[in-house]
Amino acid sequence: MTGALEAGPQVPPAERVIDVRDLRMRYGTKDVLTGVSFAARRGEVLALLGPNGAGKTTTIEILEGFRVRSSGEVNVLGADPAGAGEAWRARLGVVLQSWRDHGKWRVRELLGHLGMYYRRYSTEAKPRPWPVDDLLDVVGLTAAAEVRIHRLSGGQRRRLDVAIGIVGRPDVLFLDEPTVGFDPEARREFHDLVHRLTDVDDTTVLLTTHDLDEAEKLADRILVLSGGRIIADGSADELSRRVAGESEIRWTRDGQRFVHSAANPTPFVRELLLQHGDDVTELEVRRNSLEDTYMRLVHDFEGGRK
Amino acid sequence: MIETLRVGFARGLIEFRHTLTNAQDLWGYFFPSFGLLITLFFMGDATVPGTDFSLGASTLPSSLGMLVAFGGLITIAQYLIVDREDGTLLRAKATPHGMNGYLIGKVVSTGGMTLASLLIVLVPGIFLVDGIEFDAGGILTLLWLLPLAVVATVPIGASIGSFFDNPRSFGLIMLPLFGLVAISGIFYPIAAMPGWLQAIAQIFPIYWLGLGMRSAFLPGGFAAVELGDSWRHFETFGVLAVWAVAGLLLAPVLLRRMARRESGSAVAARRERALNSMVR
Missing domain, CATH: 3.40.50.300 (P-loop containing nucleotide triphosphate hydrolases)
Structure with a gap:
């Protein structure tokens, strides 16, 4: 890669x-x-x-x-x-x-x-x-x-x-x-x-x-x-985008905060909304931050060398 | 070239002004001058051994020669070492024609300060000792001696400075130099020294600068106590010229080598070292 x-x-x-x-x-x-x-x-x-x-x-x-x-x-x-x-x-x-x-x-x-x-x-x-x-x-x-x-x-x-x-x-x-x-x-x-x-x-x-x-x-x-x-x-x-990574999905339901990681967030979010509809509030989907990307790149590279 | 000279000159004047308005620097420059004046004062009526020439009258011009030598050799070296450590030289390197501007500036500022420290000894000194005689011949001597002194010492001083990159190792330069002063007939006539010490002293510029200064400020009769019973202007010119040529050949090579090695990480490493030695 x-x-x-x-x-x-x-x-x-x-x-x-x-x-x-x-x-x-x-x-x-x-x-x-x-x-x-x-x-x-x-x-x-x-x-x-x-x-x-x-x-x-x-x-x-x-x-x-x-x-x-x-x-x-x-x-x-x-x-x-x-x-x-x-x-x-x-x-x-x-x-x-x-x-x-x-x-x-x-x-x-x-x-x-x-x-x-x-x-x-x-x-x-x-x-x-x-x-x-x-x-x-x-x-x-x-x-x-x-x-x-x-x-x-x-x-x-x-x-x-x-x-x-x-x-x-x-x-x-x-x-x-x-x-x-x-x-x-x-x-x-x-x-x-x-x-x-x-x-x-x-x-x-x-x-x-x-x-x-x-x-x-x-x-x-x-x-x-x-x-x-x-x-x-x-x-x-x-x-x-080039680094395969997991996205982070956060939401609130019934006053409770949830966090989930998924490689592909789209099907997960669709499922989530189908199940709970408007009960889901404060929904956030975050792709890899630059920090995640960077860590991943450096880590993969160093791992690959060993 | 003219532009670089102008910028370098401007730099020298700014630094000269900074030194004149800074108590600590002034003290550093003028402390030796005061020391010399006090020495002259205590010499009083003492005479050069075996003669009735005033020892003070002989020491005054000799010490002027020493101040010139120190100004050219030590001050420049010291500046190069300190400025290398703190990154001043790296800044100069990052600027177009900056190194040349820096060096010209240093010659101007240390030249100015050396001249000032000479005057501080000379003006009161004339009243302290008897027998100083400064005539047209003396002026003529100074006219060739002083420029030659600068060219004979500054490039050598710069070469010395380019060798060391740690201000705390500067004592290595000072000690032999003080030894050289002791045998160069500055405070005590060289004629009273053993022959081999005379020979060593006559290799280095300090003796010749002292001799040249004595010839400018003393009556002709004083030459009788010198080696060879003469002011030996021809030899003075010759030895200083050899040092000048050697310095001018050596300094550009060494300074270029020093400049080539400057980089941000080199300065960072020196900073690290300096901070560590402060903690200890």
Whole structure:
């Protein structure tokens, strides 16, 4: 079954902003990536899911040009990240998990300074950098513009990381676990921001996350990485349909709550309504959640390997 | 190139300003200067052994040479190590021409601070000791000596910094450097040292920077206590130039290697290590 999923949706070669074929990475004798292939088109949001140690960070670092792969073909914005120059770098946004760098700088000062590096790459279609005041507004840091960075809260700091990632108005944006440590409100705001980026600037986004809910909300397509390979590639909806699973049916009758699982809920519900008619209230049928799908995929894959 | 220089310069000025407005940084920079001033004060009327030249007058310019060497060797190395650990360098790498901008910025900011720490010793120092003579010849000497000092030390300092990735192992660099200062004729005339120590000292730039500074700030007669009874400008230029060439050949290779190894997971691993060592 995973064989059918592996192929994933076909992205025509001409539209590929990110194109990865048979990417392999080996550290010493340990194979971390054993043949990763996927592609992304302009303006698409891809979420890379997978258990710890599956190779998500390695993959994203190879695409960012921060790590040299063992073998395979990788193409980002028409160039191989391993040897691409500074003009290529200028079209890329990388959101890093910051810690305490530039602690003495003020928020506006740092964004203004980092923006300067992108001035020479400004084009008519895409003026660079992003004006600092607009950028502060977009990430919700206007009130903190003059604050020294070491005084920011964790959530503010992550928003600053995102702002730094997009200050050059990138064509491709990489985010490695962008919302770790966000409260629900900050997370919601961050999701709105990503939507705005893809809508307004047609930015292609590749993010890794552990948050399945986030992947479902943000991503046009989800890639599941496990054991060094992509074991599934598709929208959340497609993935859950492709994984055979049980649906959950819940209802209330005579003040009592019932739960039942069925591989095919339709005959069960018909039978239920035939028997009890209007006595059945609060009827819900839930197909596999993304979480169920994901667990199932990873579990099946790992089981299959043993 | 011009654009990178401009951005790097802007970066250096911002960092310079941050340092000037931060008490802890100022203390770090100026503490050695105050220490030197106090030393000069206590030297009082002491003379260079075997002569009637003022020891203070000789030590003042020597220590300026040492400050320049420290500024170029240690400060840059220290910044590279700390900035690597906290992810500043990774940010630079993620920015187009960011590494170059970063390095230019560092040279500007540490250059500015080194100059400031020189002035802090020099200006009061002139009133503390007798016998300083700074004339047109001295200015001329500084005009070639100071730029050469920067080129001879900063690339070497950067190379040292690229080797270490743990700020807590920095003592490994400091100890031999202090040893070198002790034998380089900064606080005590090198002529009084055993021959083999003189030979070692003359391999490294600290001795020559001290000598060059003495030649700029002392009357010609002082040259009599130096090795070879001369200021040896030609040799000073030669040794510093060799260090400059070596540094300029070595630094780009080492810095590129260091930059190539930077990645989010490398920074994350260092953060992990730092947090662990704080807990312990």
